[in-house]
Amino acid sequence: MAIDIHKKKPILANNVGGLSGPAVKPVAVRMVYEVASVVKVPVIGMGGISSGEDAVEFMLAGASAVMVGTANFINPAACVDVMEGIKSYLEMYNHSSVYEIIGKLELN
Ligand SMILES: Cc1cc2nc3c(=O)[nH]c(=O)nc-3n(C[C@H](O)[C@H](O)[C@H](O)COP(=O)(O)O)c2cc1C
Numbered sequence: 772m773a774i775d776i777h778k779k780k781p782i783l784a785n786n787v788g789g790l791s792g793p794a795v796k797p798v799a800v801r802m803v804y805e806v807a808s809v810v811k812v813p814v815i816g817m818g819g820i821s822s823g824e825d826a827v828e829f830m831l832a833g834a835s836a837v838m839v840g841t842a843n844f845i846n847p848a849a850c851v852d853v854m855e856g857i858k859s860y861l862e863m864y865n866h867s868s869v870y871e872i873i874g875k876l877e878l879n
Contacts, residue, residue: 792841793819800832807833807874821849823856830857833874 773782781787799818807814813836816829821842829837842849857869866872 791818793821795819796825796828800828803829803834804832804876820853821846823853823858823860826853826857827860827872830869830872831874831876833876835873 772787774780775782796819799816802818803814803816814834815836815838816826816832816834817838817840819841820826820829820837820839826837837853839850839853842853846852861867861869861872
């Protein structure tokens with residue numbers, strides 16, 4: 772929520788809004804990690820993904836797939852960039868499939 776202090780009214784037409792984009796990513800990665808650790812169904816990661824590296828973080832945390840929202844407003848090719856980024860990461864570490872990185876986070 773944001774308030775116009777001179778009009779004494781909310782700035783957003785809907786009065787309140789949601790938080791998305793890079794600011795929510797660390798929280799979202801943790802949520803995916805915690806949920807994926809205890810369920811046997813596929814988890815889809817979302818929240819602040821704008822690059823292949825972001826998507827890989829979610830996959831290492833346990834996401835079987837990812838979604839891209841806010842980044843599309845900044846870069847209409849965001850999804851293509853994310854897909855190419857995932858491919859580059861897999862090639863860099865000689866992985867033949869995303870299945871080789873899903874849930875493969877090694878805790879400190
Ligand atoms: C314009 C916009 C509309 C959204 N509409 C919905 C919605 O209808 N239902 C829903 O569950 N989440 C909705 N979300 C939240 C997204 O699904 C997502 O959880 C959130 O934006 C975080 O991902 P992001 O950082 O990739 O955008 C919306 C987000 C945006 C930016």
